[in-house]
Amino acid sequence: MLLPKPRGTMSAAVFEHLRSPEPAPGERWPTSPVADSTDDELITLWALQELSYRGFEDTDGDHKGDPFVLAERHQLESALEARLRSRWTDVELEDDFAEQFFDFVAAHDGPSLASFILRKADRDQALELMQARSIYQLKEADPTTWVIPHLAGRAKAALVELQYDEYGAGDPDAMHSQVFAAGMEASGLNAEPGHYINDVPAEVLEQNTAMSLFGMQRRLAGAALGHLAGFEASSSLPSQQMAAGLRRLELPDEMAKYYDEHVEADAVHEQLAVRSVCAAFLGDEPHATQDVFFGAFTCLDLEARTAQHFLDRWEATA
Ligand SMILES: [Fe+2]
Ligand SMILES: [Fe+2]
Structure with missing residues (x-):
């Protein structure tokens, strides 16, 4: 599988990064990528998660321990979870x-x-x-x-x-x-x-x-x-x-x-x-x-x- 096409500024920057060698532990993005849209965020997150499944043929290495990737994924997953939770209201629990x-x-x-x-x-x-x-x-x-x-x-x-x-x-x-x-x-x-x-x-x-x-x-x-x-x-x-x-x-x-x-x-x-x-x-x-x-x-x-x-x-x- 090849990396998807970018859907905005964030995915363009992240996919470019994945085509480059992994940075050293502790390094951070020179400038943290900003998403243009939810679509841009979601395609970025989808690709970052996919690194933990079967990965892509066109990345440089697997980027599993990449500090940029870990930080970015954490931030995107937090935003996704917050959005999903905002749509939900607790139920009144019953016995069975x-x-x-x-x-x-x-x-x-x-x-x-x-x-x-x-x-x-x-x-x-x-x-x-x-x-x-x-x-x-x-x-x-x-x-x-x-x-x-x-x-x-x-x-x-x-x-x-x-x-x-x-x-x-x-x-x-x-x-x-x-x-x-x-x-x-x-x-x-x-x-x-x-x-x-x-x-x-x-x-x-x-x-x-x-x-x-x-x-x-x-x-x-x-x-x-x-x-x-x-x-x-x-x-x-x-x-x-x-x-x-x-x-x-x-x-x-x-x-x-x-x-x-x-x-x-x-x-x-x-x-x-x-x-x-x-x-x-x-x-x-x-x-x-x-x-x-x-x-x-x-x-x-x-x-x-x-x-x-x-x-x-x-x-x-x-
Ligand atoms: Fe099934
Ligand atoms: Fe099933």
Whole structure:
């Protein structure tokens, strides 16, 4: 994967820096880069986080211990977290966590891309959505893997069980990321991770950077697990609609099969994520209950924002 195209002054400066040798420990930016827009901040953060996944071919070294990178990432993640928290209001906690959680997810009412794909989308719109989804789905489950070493006991064992399934249970062709890649290739799309990064809107970058933020920070483990459970608990029906919509558009069956897989798998995963992972985690760390709901809210809210972006654009061109 190559570094993305800059989206402003900050990303231009940071990407230029990543193409240069790492500075010595303790050095600071000669002049700290200033962002022109949220889009500029998000593409910068996305790239800095990506250094901790598979990295880029066109950086000079991996910049893992780069003091500029660490300071910049910390600042951008703090701004992102503050923005996500500003959209959230604490819930009134009830006795039964699992029931309250499922009700909370079910009550969230946002625009749905899956129902648009099912009923109205044309092939180009469906392919555009696949491109946007590929930023996450070609590394599906990776942001959650960061959380495993932050956990202990039953929550850890249950999360590994869920992740094992996401990673294909020992069969590389069954890894969800690989099933998605096969669907992209069959649809004539490029399945190289990050290939479409320059085409995706800020909303998609915010979804991806939030998942990495929650996954990588120990103090946000509750938000990461709530995000996971919110994702799994809101996936089964939309996956069914996506599969039917892609078949209506006569797109290759390989793509629809990715969604078929999620109809069944996520009906199991939602139970595992809510009742085994989150409930066990909260048994050990009850103070994190609001963060679990905050993580679920963020998952649903960011998906609604992404959906609104595409629906507005597609309806404007209809
Ligand atoms: Fe999956
Ligand atoms: Fe899943």
